[in-house]
Amino acid sequence: MHKDLLQQAHDLATLDALKPRQANLRRAVSSAYYALFHALVDEACRGVMGAQHDQGPYRYVLARGFTHGTMKQACASFSGGTLKATVAKG
Numbered sequence: 300m301h302k303d304l305l306q307q308a309h310d311l312a313t314l315d316a317l318k319p320r321q322a323n324l325r326r327a328v329s330s331a332y333y334a335l336f337h338a339l340v341d342e343a344c345r346g347v348m349g350a351q352h353d354q355g356p357y358r359y360v361l362a363r364g365f366t367h368g369t370m371k372q373a374c375a376s377f378s379g380g381t382l383k384a385t386v387a388k389g
Contacts, residue, residue: 300337300341301333301334301336301337301338301341302333302358304330304331304333304334305330307327307330308327308328308330308331309327309335310388311323311326311327312324312327313328317326331362336367336370338355339370340362340363340365341358343365344361344362345358346359347361372377
C-alpha cells in the first residue's frame with residue numbers, strides 16, 4: 300500500500316506543470332505522510348512476525364494496533380534524544 304500512496308503523492312505533486320494547485324499539493328503531502336506511516340508499520344510487523352507469506356494475516360492484525368499518536372510520540376522521543384534506555388539497548 301505504501302508504494303501506491305507514494306506514487307499517488309508524486310502524481311499529485313507534479314499534476315500541474317506550471318502552477319501547482321494548493322489542493323493537489325496538500326493531498327500530495329497527505330499521501331506522502333500515509334505512505335511513510337504504512338511503510339513503517341509494514342517494516343515493524345515484518346520484523347516482529349517475519350516476512351513469510353503465511354504470516355500475512357497475522358501481520359495485518361498486528362498492524363491494526365499501530366496508531367498515529369503513539370507513533371508520533373515514539374518519533375519525538377527518538378528525534379529528541381529522550382528514547383528510553385531500555386528501548387535504545389534493544
